Amino acid sequence: MTEIDINLIEGLMQQSPQAQQELLDRYGRLVFAQVARLVPGTENAEEVYQDVFVKVFRNIGQYDSERSALKTWLSRIAYNEAISYLRRKSPPVVYYEDRSGEADRLTDAEVNETFGRPSTETVQLIRAALKHLPPDERALITMFYYEEMSLKEIAYVTESIPTTVASKLSRTRRKLYKIIKMLQS
Amino acid sequence: MKEDELYTLRQQDSALRDALRLEEAELPQMPSDLNARVMQRAAQEAGGDIATTRKSKVRKLWPWLAAACVAAFIAVNIAPPKDVASPQDKGQVAAKVEKKAEVANGSNGENGYNGSNGLEPNEPTKPIKPTKPTKIAKPQLQQLAEAETSQAEEVLPPVVEEPRKELAQATATTKKQPRTLTEHDIPITRPENYKYTPEELAQLRKQADEAYLKWVELELEISKNNLQQTAQQE
Numbered sequence: 482m483t484e485i486d487i488n489l490i491e492g493l494m495q496q497s498p499q500a501q502q503e504l505l506d507r508y509g510r511l512v513f514a515q516v517a518r519l520v521p522g523t524e525n526a527e528e529v530y531q532d533v534f535v536k537v538f539r540n541i542g543q544y545d546s547e548r549s550a551l552k553t554w555l556s557r558i559a560y561n562e563a564i565s566y567l568r569r570k571s572p573p574v575v576y577y578e579d580r581s582g583e584a585d586r587l588t589d590a591e592v593n594e595t596f597g598r599p600s601t602e603t604v605q606l607i608r609a610a611l612k613h614l615p616p617d618e619r620a621l622i623t624m625f626y627y628e629e630m631s632l633k634e635i636a637y638v639t640e641s642i643p644t645t646v647a648s649k650l651s652r653t654r655r656k657l658y659k660i661i662k663m664l665q666s
Numbered sequence: 667m668k669e670d671e672l673y674t675l676r677q678q679d680s681a682l683r684d685a686l687r688l689e690e691a692e693l694p695q696m697p698s699d700l701n702a703r704v705m706q707r708a709a710q711e712a713g714g715d716i717a718t719t720r721k722s723k724v725r726k727l728w729p730w731l732a733a734a735c736v737a738a739f740i741a742v743n744i745a746p747p748k749d750v751a752s753p754q755d756k757g758q759v760a761a762k763v764e765k766k767a768e769v770a771n772g773s774n775g776e777n778g779y780n781g782s783n784g785l786e787p788n789e790p791t792k793p794i795k796p797t798k799p800t801k802i803a804k805p806q807l808q809q810l811a812e813a814e815t816s817q818a819e820e821v822l823p824p825v826v827e828e829p830r831k832e833l834a835q836a837t838a839t840t841k842k843q844p845r846t847l848t849e850h851d852i853p854i855t856r857p858e859n860y861k862y863t864p865e866e867l868a869q870l871r872k873q874a875d876e877a878y879l880k881w882v883e884l885e886l887e888i889s890k891n892n893l894q895q896t897a898q899q900e
Contacts, residue, residue: 597678604681654675
């Protein structure tokens with residue numbers, strides 16, 4: 482942890498408005514992106530974003546720098562707030578469920594080939610398929626591939642364990658491929 | 667799948683990463699005034715928090731106050747009075763009672779009490795060792811207590827002899843069954859004995875009237891004497 486982070490956390494502990502403003506400036510976009518990824522609609526995302534930071538300012542005393550970085554801690558709060566918002570307010574949406582277990586029967590070779598082929602068509606297909614994933618699975622894929630978080634960090638954010646995150650990521654990846662196949666057919 | 671394999675796949679799945687990058691780019695942009703609104707809301711909630719914490723503190727305090735009051739009430743009612751005699755004192759009191767009881771036994775038919783106050787014996791009896799406190803059986807104590815209570819209402823001085831006699835008898839008869847006398851067993855410390863009964867009050871008033879009349883008579887005599895003296899001098 483850098484000295485700037487230490488000063489920032491100390492300021493937040495003292496409820497300093499300057500420190501709070503600095504936190505918003507530094508991590509605001511990241512948190513908003515994470516919330517907007519999960520919560521549909523800008524207004525809803527704004528509401529959740531405000532809830533996240535109010536909660537952060539109030540509970541900064543619970544932050545443990547030895548367990549996680551400040552950014553990861555913020556992601557955890559944002560993830561939990563977004564998921565609870567979806568459970569609370571979002572209308573129930575039906576997503577694709579691999580009930581027959583077909584995704585598990587797919588070979589690694591064909592899955593790897595599709596995701597490793599950076600053609601425009603494939604990218605568009607993947608984007609279309611991502612919309613059929615439930616929010617938590619989409620967030621998992623984004624945290625791992627886009628934000629390049631480690632399994633340990635993802636486990637901290639989702640309140641899980643790294644092995645569970647790993648198996649869930651693997652399953653989601655296969656599921657995504659199955660959706661692509663369905664869209665192609 | 668192992669962690670290492672996943673990290674390797676992350677590097678290989680370029681199409682997936684490209685798709686995610688494009689998706690992220692299309693996400694709604696954060697409004698510029700959103701942070702200002704957050705700060706405003708945080709300030710409002712901080713102010714509200716202070717008020718609510720004050721209220722909640724007061725709310726939390728009430729049950730404790732009520733409990734403290736109840737505890738104090740119970741303590742006042744249950745706790746013994748301040749002038750509780752120590753075990754040594756109890757022993758002395760018991761010894762005194764025993765002594766008086768023996769005196770009463772010895773001079774039962776002779777009426778050996780002094781006429782002036784009815785409490786002191788005429789002749790000193792043998793000294794009694796104030797070693798062990800006398801213990802009185804409960805039923806006899808109850809009888810004694812009843813006798814004391816009934817006689818406390820009759821305030822006339824000779825009546826005082828009765829409970830003393832009974833106490834002496836009770837003490838004498840229960841010598842074989844030792845029981846420690848407590849402060850509550852001594853008639854003088856009973857609360858009902860502290861209060862004046864109506865008869866006592868009437869008698870006190872009567873005595874006060876008599877004393878006043880005597881004082882007036884005395885004053886008259888003094889003034890008569892003074893008049894006589896002045897008449898003689900003239």
